[in-house]
Amino acid sequence: MKNNRLFFWVLTGPGTAFLLLFLILPLMSIVVFSFWRTESYHLYADWNLDNYRVLATNPSYVTFLLRSLFMASVVSFVSLVVAWPVAFFITRYGGQFKIILLLLTSTPFLTGEILRVTAMQQILGPIGLINMALTTFGFDPVTALMYSKTATAIGLIYLWLPFMVLAIHLSLLNFDFELLQVAKVNGARPLRAFWEVTWPLNRAGSAIGVVLVFIPTLASSITSKFLGGPNGALFGNILAHQFGSTGTWALGSAMGVVLFVISLLVLYIVWKSIGDLNRSGITIKGGAE
Amino acid sequence: MSDTVLTLEHVSKNFGAITAADDINIEVGQTEFFALLGPSGSGKTTMLRMIAGLETPDTGRIVIGGTDVTRLPPYKRGIGMVFQDFLLFPHKTVAENITFPLKMQRSSDTEKAEHLQWVVNLVHLEGLEDRYPHQLSGGQKQRVALARGLVSRPSLLLLDEPLANLDRELRKEMEVEIRRFQLELGIPFVYVTHNQEEALTMSDRMAIMRDGKMEQVGEKFSLYHNPTSQFVASFLGSPNVFSGRVSAVDGEIATLDWHGHAIQARAHGGLKPGDAATCYVKSEKIAIETDAGEMSGEIRDVIFKGQYADFLVLLDNGEEVTVSSSHRGQLVKGAKTHIIWKPENADGFPAGE
Numbered sequence: 131m132k133n134n135r136l137f138f139w140v141l142t143g144p145g146t147a148f149l150l151l152f153l154i155l156p157l158m159s160i161v162v163f164s165f166w167r168t169e170s171y172h173l174y175a176d177w178n179l180d181n182y183r184v185l186a187t188n189p190s191y192v193t194f195l196l197r198s199l200f201m202a203s204v205v206s207f208v209s210l211v212v213a214w215p216v217a218f219f220i221t222r223y224g225g226q227f228k229i230i231l232l233l234l235t236s237t238p239f240l241t242g243e244i245l246r247v248t249a250m251q252q253i254l255g256p257i258g259l260i261n262m263a264l265t266t267f268g269f270d271p272v273t274a275l276m277y278s279k280t281a282t283a284i285g286l287i288y289l290w291l292p293f294m295v296l297a298i299h300l301s302l303l304n305f306d307f308e309l310l311q312v313a314k315v316n317g318a319r320p321l322r323a324f325w326e327v328t329w330p331l332n333r334a335g336s337a338i339g340v341v342l343v344f345i346p347t348l349a350s351s352i353t354s355k356f357l358g359g360p361n362g363a364l365f366g367n368i369l370a371h372q373f374g375s376t377g378t379w380a381l382g383s384a385m386g387v388v389l390f391v392i393s394l395l396v397l398y399i400v401w402k403s404i405g406d407l408n409r410s411g412i413t414i415k416g417g418a419e
Numbered sequence: 420m421s422d423t424v425l426t427l428e429h430v431s432k433n434f435g436a437i438t439a440a441d442d443i444n445i446e447v448g449q450t451e452f453f454a455l456l457g458p459s460g461s462g463k464t465t466m467l468r469m470i471a472g473l474e475t476p477d478t479g480r481i482v483i484g485g486t487d488v489t490r491l492p493p494y495k496r497g498i499g500m501v502f503q504d505f506l507l508f509p510h511k512t513v514a515e516n517i518t519f520p521l522k523m524q525r526s527s528d529t530e531k532a533e534h535l536q537w538v539v540n541l542v543h544l545e546g547l548e549d550r551y552p553h554q555l556s557g558g559q560k561q562r563v564a565l566a567r568g569l570v571s572r573p574s575l576l577l578l579d580e581p582l583a584n585l586d587r588e589l590r591k592e593m594e595v596e597i598r599r600f601q602l603e604l605g606i607p608f609v610y611v612t613h614n615q616e617e618a619l620t621m622s623d624r625m626a627i628m629r630d631g632k633m634e635q636v637g638e639k640f641s642l643y644h645n646p647t648s649q650f651v652a653s654f655l656g657s658p659n660v661f662s663g664r665v666s667a668v669d670g671e672i673a674t675l676d677w678h679g680h681a682i683q684a685r686a687h688g689g690l691k692p693g694d695a696a697t698c699y700v701k702s703e704k705i706a707i708e709t710d711a712g713e714m715s716g717e718i719r720d721v722i723f724k725g726q727y728a729d730f731l732v733l734l735d736n737g738e739e740v741t742v743s744s745s746h747r748g749q750l751v752k753g754a755k756t757h758i759i760w761k762p763e764n765a766d767g768f769p770a771g772e
Contacts (some may be wrong), residue, residue: 306506308502308504308506309506309508311473311493312502312506312508313508313519313523314472314473314492314493314494315472315494315496315498315499315500316499316500316519316520316567317494317497317520317523317524317571318494318519318523319494322523326508326519331509331510408510409510410510411508411509411510
């Protein structure tokens with residue numbers, strides 16, 4: 131009994147300490163700062179709700195927040211639609227190359243985020259691959275791709291798509307593809323079979339993928355900074371600004387808390403959307419009853 | 420056959436270097452229970468999958484109810500299928516699983532309800548309609564799988580080793596029930612199994628397959644009692660094998676010289692004097708007697724099975740023969756005995772075929 135307890139602490143202790151020190155404490159400090167005040171690059175511990183009042187009443191902050199929420203929704207949705215066929219074919223037909231194909235989807239991570247976004251500029255920008263080609267052949271360049279919200283969205287999808295593919299792939303690994311044949315023999319056309327069987331049984335995978343894409347997109351700033359152009363700033367850009375040139379850390383902390391709360395809300399909504407676990411088929415594989 | 424429902428004509432299928440089906444011809448009639456029996460890897464499941472449309476034959480034609488379905492996708496064939504491992508949809512209730520084929524056919528809700536009621540009563544699943552598959556026992560899952568195959572009243576039901584994952588007792592019970600469903604519905608069942616007991620219990624006719632080839636097709640009694648293929652003679656029942664040289668052939672009956680004994684069997688495959696031959700005699704077709712006789716020896720062991728017993732007889736020539744017979748007091752271990760069989764109960768084939 132005593133040994134077991136020691137064993138428990140030896141195994142979980144380091145991880146718990148790490149999380150406490152580097153995740154919970156900084157988060158707590160952010161929460162605390164958000165109720166303080168900054169003046170001339172100094173933090174003062176006067177407890178107040180001013181930061182939140184500013185965020186709620188100043189229309190520009192609300193606009194940036196709504197824009198980020200919209201962007202995150204679009205990026206998540208498009209990633210979901212693009213990732214499904216990729217994950218499906220890797221899992222179903224990847225055979226011995228499954229792992230390699232999956233690792234290939236993560237090649238963009240071999241380099242840093244800034245470099246990747248800059249690389250996207252070389253494709254989408256005014257002298258990028260697409261528009262250069264178009265103008266060379268005498269067509270008009272596509273202005274929608276040049277320093278726009280569309281460009282930001284494309285960049286963000288490119289950045290986060292691998293997570294969506296991975297989440298759906300991991301879900302499909304536990305999926306019995308023979309069920310699709312059962313559906314077909316029983317009269318379901320391929321798309322119907324997908325909708326009746328594959329989609330509901332892998333809803334948890336889709337949900338996790340959406341969370342993995344939505345939350346980082348909501349807080350993202352670098353992509354929009356490089357690709358978004360003068361009017362493309364997102365909530366994350368404004369947030370970063372508070373910790374940079376303006377030095378209004380308290381307000382920035384409040385913005386961080388807002389993002390954190392929204393992220394928790396998204397998690398809750400997604401969890402609720404999975405709904406009855408029987409309906410996701412999750413109960414069939416292991417786990418406690 | 421005038422009421423033929425399913426016809427396979429010269430159907431062949433290769434997977435790379437493996438021949439899964441080699442020039443297969445089958446006809447299945449309206450009220451027939453047809454079993455495809457063979458060891459694993461013999462191509463019987465591939466055959467079923469081709470009938471279902473899950474595989475396409477390389478050559479040949481498949482006709483169901485007068486329509487050539489060879490190139491038709493599975494969802495347009497309108498047949499029912501029961502899979503090994505049940506393969507129920509884990510996220511759907513029993514009722515939803517069963518009515519799935521009707522949902523795909525866009526049947527009305529009343530029709531769905533009527534068919535569900537009918538099939539639930541047929542397979543005895545009353546009261547389980549709202550359960551999920553993980554809440555069912557193996558036997559109940561099997562019934563749901565059967566119900567799903569039958570609910571749309573298909574013109575043909577395919578069954579792929581449906582009882583392989585059930586325990587022995589349940590399997591016996593389901594064998595009888597599946598046969599009852601088939602008789603009640605009057606539609607053909609095509610049943611794939613590697614278990615000859617299942618095939619013999621349920622079927623009217625059967626086909627025995629090996630390495631993608633059809634060894635013999637016919638009524639089950641005729642296959643069991645009158646095998647014309649060496650493989651079928653060696654596969655069905657639990658035959659004793661005798662290898663020897665043919666000393667004489669008189670009409671249909673060949674005489675073999677087997678370790679000093681002259682044994683008789685029906686001659687197959689053009690046996691002639693001087694040929695090396697293999698003879699198969701099913702263990703229950705050998706008589707065991709307590710007095711002296713031609714092939715004598717002593718009982719080495721008795722394996723008592725209740726309704727009958729297996730007697731392992733060590734003959735004086737040093738060979739061992741298994742005889743199945745009712746258990747009798749005199750037939751104890753060590754008892755002197757002799758064995759004998761009628762020539763028409765033994766089948767001889769050229770050796771090494």
